[in-house]
Amino acid sequence: MTGAGLRIGVVGGSVAGCAMAIAGARAGAEVTVYERSDGALEDRGFGIVVPPPLHAELVAAGYLDSGMPTAPVPSRVWLTRDRGQRTERELARQDSAVTPCHWGLLWRTLRANAEGVTYHRGRPVTGVLAHPAGGAVIRTAESRERYDIVVGADGPRSVTRSALASGVRPVPAGYVVWRGTLPLDALAEHPRQLELVRTAWVTLGFRGGHGVFYLIPGAADGSRLLAYAIYGPPPPPSWAAGREEYVRHVAEEHFPAGWAEIVGRGAHTSLACHDVTDFHVPRVAEPPFLLAGDAASITRPHTASGATKALQDALCLERVLRTSSSAAQALHRYADERSGEGARLVALGRRLGHAMVERTPDWASMGPREVASWSRATLDGAGSYLYGSVQRE
Ligand SMILES: Cc1cc2nc3c(=O)[nH]c(=O)nc-3n(C[C@H](O)[C@H](O)[C@H](O)COP(=O)(O)OP(=O)(O)OC[C@H]3O[C@@H](n4cnc5c(N)ncnc54)[C@H](O)[C@@H]3O)c2cc1C
Missing domain, CATH: 3.30.9.60 (D-Amino Acid Oxidase; Chain A, domain 2)
Known part of the structure; x- marks a missing residue:
């Protein structure tokens, strides 16, 4: 398993951040999440719809609990x-x-299932930069920590995205x-x-x-x-x-x-x-950086697929970490599999919006x-x- 022994830093601790943290931890990595907000994310009371087969897959894989209430x-x-x-x-x-x-219940369940993950609340990331000796550094007001992989799950105005696709804007x-x-x-x-x-x-x-x-x-x-x-x-x-x-x-x-x-x-x-708004990053990973959820792409919400894509991103990360021979190979495979989905959903959202x-x-x-x-x-x-x-x- 490639994940064993890796250090993964995740920027953003919302739906994508928690799901990516579970993925990394399940693949054997040591994972740290940095979440800017010190408020209660579980208070976000909106609805999120996901496809029933994905919900079942996430329950079977241990990302969600079968007891989490839904209204199918x-x-x-x-x-x-x-x-x-x-x-x-x-x-x-x-x-x-x-x-x-x-x-809120979805986030709470993902957060609870991110077992063994260090989760810092109220810790905005001020920058991410590649380290000359490999991996990348996550900078906050209090710390500079080096990781093998940095996951940008920091939403539409991602600071991590600037490391991969600085010109892309909603x-x-x-x-x-x-x-x-x-x-x-x-x-x-x-x-x-x-x-x-x-x-x-x-x-x-x-x-x-x-x-x-x-x-x-x-x-x-x-x-x-x-x-x-x-x-x-x-x-x-x-x-x-x-x-x-x-x-x-x-x-x-x-x-x-x-x-x-x-x-x-x-x-x-x-x-x-x-x-x-919408946008997509042409290639969603380039070692040591990887983007997930809204940091990688936003589709117009007519597709009801933003959180869905973030959860699928996490399932993909776990799989490529488990089955690749190196972190770099895992990230290249993630980029090969996930980059097209953002573009596809943006195009679909535009057609539906039109x-x-x-x-x-x-x-x-x-x-x-x-x-x-x-x-x-x-x-x-x-x-x-x-x-x-x-x-x-
Ligand atoms: C009206 C509407 C309806 C929708 N309906 C659906 C639906 O039915 N189904 C579906 O699948 N999707 C839906 N979506 C999309 C879905 O809500 C989003 O795609 C999803 O919530 C994105 O999650 P995320 O974790 O990627 O981003 P976010 O939830 O934006 O999280 C980013 C996190 O990063 C943190 N952060 C940002 N910057 C920093 C920093 N510098 N340092 C540390 N932390 C940082 C933020 O505080 C935040 O917690 C809908 C969206 C809208 C607008």
């Missing part, structure tokens, strides 16, 4: 507002199994996404919507954007939250309230009445507005057949776990 559903329902009305119309229903998780898509969670009480007066999200995840199309809704586990045992991501144009300059608040206006303007009330009146447990935000179809005129053929045209041969049965037809 087998299908996807497409909705829109009836033309000229505030009523809701179901356009299509497809097999599309997903495993929704609570971001490219704005020109629209935004609101990401929120609501307690199930918000659905108390909406039994039809509640019934829908108990059995399916929902895509709600409107002119100039769409929203996705799904249940995730809450912090308390057995509880559920309604999670959403709503995509659309940013608030106009004349909008005086916070960017987050504009989502209520979008819902009121475009959603069927029931969904508008849920988003508009519900007391959110979390709500944020992000600019949608079709579902920038040039939305006339949703109200569509039915099951139109949704299926429009989806296949949008995918253009690319695979996505979100489009299960559509790809098989």
Whole structure:
């Protein structure tokens, strides 16, 4: 096993950082994580969807526990507002199994399973640099430590990325996404919507954007939250309230009445507005550096694949460490396997963003057949776990 005896330093201790730490530790390396934030990462309360086979693989491999709550559903329902009305119309229903998780619970599980890993909180990395005698040094205000491998899992503004691809920067898509969670009480007066999200995840199309809704586990045992991501144009300059608040206006303007009330009146447990961006690093490892998760690439979130890719990055790292004859060979193999996935997801995210935000179809005129053929045209041969049965037809 190559990992035995190696020292691995990981910059960033979020989803990618913890998963990469588990990978290194499982391959026998001594792993140290540097996380900038000294706050509680587990408080990030958003939803994260992963493909069910990946979830099962991570449980079997010991990255996740079978006891971590999830809220799996087998299908996807497409909705829109009836033309000229505030009523809701179901356009299509497809097999599309997903495993929704609570971001904080996912992070907590990964963190707990990073056994034997040294995890420094509140320790921002100020720089990484190759060491002339081999390996690389991680610099913080308090320390300079040398490692055989430095993993950059430090997100979109990665300091580690500058060692591999200094010119790569996130490219704005020109629209935004609101990401929120609501307690199930918000659905108390909406039994039809509640019934829908108990059995399916929902895509709600409107002119100039769409929203996705799904249940995730809450912090308390057995509880559920309604999670959403709503995509659309940013608030106009004349909008005086916070960017987050504009989502209520979008819902009121475009959603069927029931969904508008849920988003508009519900007391959110979390709500944020992000600019949608993307980028990918052409080659994600060059010894002694390696990038994972959002430090390596960001896809527009329509693919629901950023955390998914980070977790797959970790499974790949463990495998190449276990089966390579040197750290350098392991990193070259990682780069060979993982560089293409970032590029593929960026291209897919752009196609989905184009079709579902920038040039939305006339949703109200569509039915099951139109949704299926429009989806296949949008995918253009690319695979996505979100489009299960559509790809098989
Ligand atoms: C609206 C939306 C919906 C999404 N939905 C999904 C989904 O359903 N499924 C899915 O798979 N993905 C989804 N994603 C993507 C997913 O959230 C991200 O890809 C994933 O969380 C990235 O994790 P990460 O660990 O790479 O980055 P981050 O979570 O950004 O973590 C980077 C960490 O590095 C730390 N850090 C940064 N700089 C330094 C430094 N100098 N020193 C030390 N530490 C540092 C930060 O504090 C942070 O903790 C979604 C994204 C959005 C915006």
